[in-house]
Amino acid sequence: MRFVQCACHQAMGGSFFANAAMSPADAGGASKPVPASAGPVDRAILEELAAASRILADQGVVDAFGHVSMRHPVSPNRFLMSRSLAPALVTADDIMEFDLECEACESKGRSGFLERFIHGEIYKANPAVNSVVHSHSPSVIPFGLTSVPLRAMYHNAAFLAAGAPVFDIRDKFGATDMLVGNHQKGEELAKIMGESPVILMRAHGSVATGPSLSIAVFRAVYTEVNCRLQLQTTMLAAGGAINALDLEEGPKADAVNITSASRAWDLWKRRVQ
Numbered sequence: 001m002r003f004v005q006c007a008c009h010q011a012m013g014g015s016f017f018a019n020a021a022m023s024p025a026d027a028g029g030a031s032k033p034v035p036a037s038a039g040p041v042d043r044a045i046l047e048e049l050a051a052a053s054r055i056l057a058d059q060g061v062v063d064a065f066g067h068v069s070m071r072h073p074v075s076p077n078r079f080l081m082s083r084s085l086a087p088a089l090v091t092a093d094d095i096m097e098f099d100l101e102c103e104a105c106e107s108k109g110r111s112g113f114l115e116r117f118i119h120g121e122i123y124k125a126n127p128a129v130n131s132v133v134h135s136h137s138p139s140v141i142p143f144g145l146t147s148v149p150l151r152a153m154y155h156n157a158a159f160l161a162a163g164a165p166v167f168d169i170r171d172k173f174g175a176t177d178m179l180v181g182n183h184q185k186g187e188e189l190a191k192i193m194g195e196s197p198v199i200l201m202r203a204h205g206s207v208a209t210g211p212s213l214s215i216a217v218f219r220a221v222y223t224e225v226n227c228r229l230q231l232q233t234t235m236l237a238a239g240g241a242i243n244a245l246d247l248e249e250g251p252k253a254d255a256v257n258i259t260s261a262s263r264a265w266d267l268w269k270r271r272v273q
């Protein structure tokens with residue numbers, strides 16, 4: 001067994017060593033070489049990603065399950081994500097670095113999330129995505145189970161004006177455990193998602209993405225809120241018209257949201273510090 005030193009942690013002042021013989025994060029998979037780290041990441045960025053995880057828990061988007069990641073700030077072929085852990089408990093020390101094959105650059109004996117393939121394959125397929133949130137947020141689930149299209153009920157959810165595709169894992173993979181636990185399933189999800197900011201997963205959950213960490217979190221939170229509102233609106237409308245944002249209004253309102261999402265981020269972050 002040989003050991004290689006990880007530049008990422010050299011720069012953080014530690015003397016950490018990565019096991020180069022295999023990747024323990026790849027639970028159940030064949031042993032693969034450990035990819036090289038893309039280099040050190042500012043502690044402040046790791047803190048922001050950990051805060052995002054706790055924000056999503058505080059906002060009711062994730063519970064014991066679910067995860068958020070961000071593309072490496074320097075290398076587009078790497079992404080950062082917590083070790084497998086309840087989102088409310090994540091701190092900067094839990095953040096791991098992965099390549100786009102979802103192999104950990106340095107595991108230090110930690111395990112990655114089984115469904116990290118959702119993240120790696122979306123980063124691989126869509127260079128415009130810099131952050132991914134996967135959740136099982138409850139109000140979203142009904143829209144993946146029915147043929148009722150998701151629509152943008154108000155301006156905060158303008159990114160949903162064009163609706164959201166549905167990934168039905170059964171279509172290609174038959175009866176499964178419903179989890180996106182390998183490359184093939186992640187690749188299929190990313191293909192169906194295309195450039196949509198959100199995708200629904202039948203009988204499982206959803207994924208929200210964004211050009212930045214704060215936008216992906218914003219979209220994950222407001223997807224959950226929007227679904228709650230759409231369920232209420234549908235009951236109130238009682239079969240009548242629902243005058244949601246249209247395809248022209250959506251991009252206009254979303255452009256404003258992208259510039260003002262930091263206000264929500266600052267508020268939500270304060271609650272989890």
Ligand SMILES: [Zn+2]
Pocket residue numbers: 115134135136179204205
């Ligand atoms: Zn899941």
